[in-house]
């Protein structure tokens with residue numbers, strides 16, 4: 736198999752695991768297990784960082800894709816996919832800053848003796864969190880189309 740196709744297959748599996756961790760994290764916080772939610776979401780964030788580091792090495796050793804061989808549909812899908820990944824990074828990063836702002840607050844500790852977090856902090860954590868998860872799902876769907884095109888051309 737072509738080394739680039741192999742690399743993107745691994746990246747697709749990685750994004751799939753990120754989406755699974757995000758859904759598991761949502762289920763965990765809904766049943767009140769904040770610590771498990773934190774671990775799942777930070778696990779997903781670590782996999783995103785691992786992908787970004789691997790992408791630098793991919794560019795250095797395997798180079799860029801030759802988009803002149805791609806159909807317009809696949810190029811447009813790639814641009815949309817890149818936008819989804821950027822949205823996932825920005826929204827996920829913002830959700831993390833709002834999670835930090837909940838430190839020592841009862842929403843995070845589940846201890847009624849602790850002070851409540853600002854409602855805006857909780858609201859923005861939810862909004863940014865759902866935006867990041869939604870972007871990751873769209874990112875995975877569009878990555879599937881990109882990969883299908885790569886397999887068809889190889």
Ligand code: HEM
Pocket residue numbers: 761764765769770772773776777780826827828830831834835837842843857860861863864865867868
């Ligand atoms: C980028 C990573 C993260 C994402 C995408 C994310 C996403 C979400 C989402 C979507 C919810 C709402 C769940 C629902 O109401 O159905 C939520 C709630 C929550 N998250 Fe996160 N989260 C992330 C990281 C963290 C971290 C690191 C913590 C630290 C403990 C945390 C603490 C919480 C808490 C305490 C709630 C519940 C707030 C409440 O309604 O009382 N999250 N998160």
